[in-house]
Amino acid sequence: MTGAQExxxxxxxxxxxxxxxxxxxxxxxxxxxxxxxxxxxxxxxGELSEIFQWKGEVPKGLPDWTEEEKVHxxxxxxxxLLYLVQLSDICGIDLGKAALRKVQLNALKYPVSNERSQASxxxxxxxxxxx
Ligand SMILES: Nc1ccn([C@H]2C[C@H](O)[C@@H](COP(=O)(O)OP(=O)(O)OP(=O)(O)O)O2)c(=O)n1
Numbered sequence: 001m002t003g004a005q006e007x008x009x010x011x012x013x014x015x016x017x018x019x020x021x022x023x024x025x026x027x028x029x030x031x032x033x034x035x036x037x038x039x040x041x042x043x044x045x046g047e048l049s050e051i052f053q054w055k056g057e058v059p060k061g062l063p064d065w066t067e068e069e070k071v072h073x074x075x076x077x078x079x080x081l082l083y084l085v086q087l088s089d090i091c092g093i094d095l096g097k098a099a100l101r102k103v104q105l106n107a108l109k110y111p112v113s114n115e116r117s118q119a120s121x122x123x124x125x126x127x128x129x130x131x
Contacts, residue, residue, distance in 0.1 A: 012096045015085045023086075034090050041083035048076040 023029045051073055052058070062070060088095035 012085060015082060016089050019082055019086050020089070032086060032090060034087060037083055037087040037090060041080060041087055044076060044079040044083055048073075048080055051076060 023032055051069070058064075062073075065073075085095060088098070
């Protein structure tokens with residue numbers, strides 16, 4: 001399989017193709033049912049959670065984490081993404097399209113309020129009491 005360093009831009013479609021190839025080469029498609037992929041995804045979310053467990057709140061950018069810890073974090077985030085991509089694929093969902101549509105729906109559901117717009121203009125980053 002092609003190494004990550006060879007890919008300038010990583011797309012969901014590329015990841016989907018890589019994972020299809022990965023499963024096919026090992027004859028693992030028989031195990032990749034929607035339910036199994038969902039359970040695998042949830043398991044990886046658990047592993048991702050373990051990394052943050054008991055650490056308390058951590059600052060953005062993780063300035064105090066070692067390189068090794070960050071590499072581990074990248075691996076667990078990737079496992080979640082790769083199972084999500086496979087789950088979407090096996091369910092016949094175009095994840096990229098679905099996510100873009102959801103972004104639009106989110107914007108409609110949570111319109112930018114006048115108060116928020118005004119806060120941005122004034123340089124304040126208040127969430128207008130939402131968070
Ligand atoms: N049947 C499988 C098994 C693995 N993978 C892929 C997707 C994930 O990216 C990764 C998961 O592999 P592991 O189950 O070995 O999980 P970890 O890499 O997290 O290892 P560990 O649980 O030992 O930390 O491999 C897959 O697509 N299908």
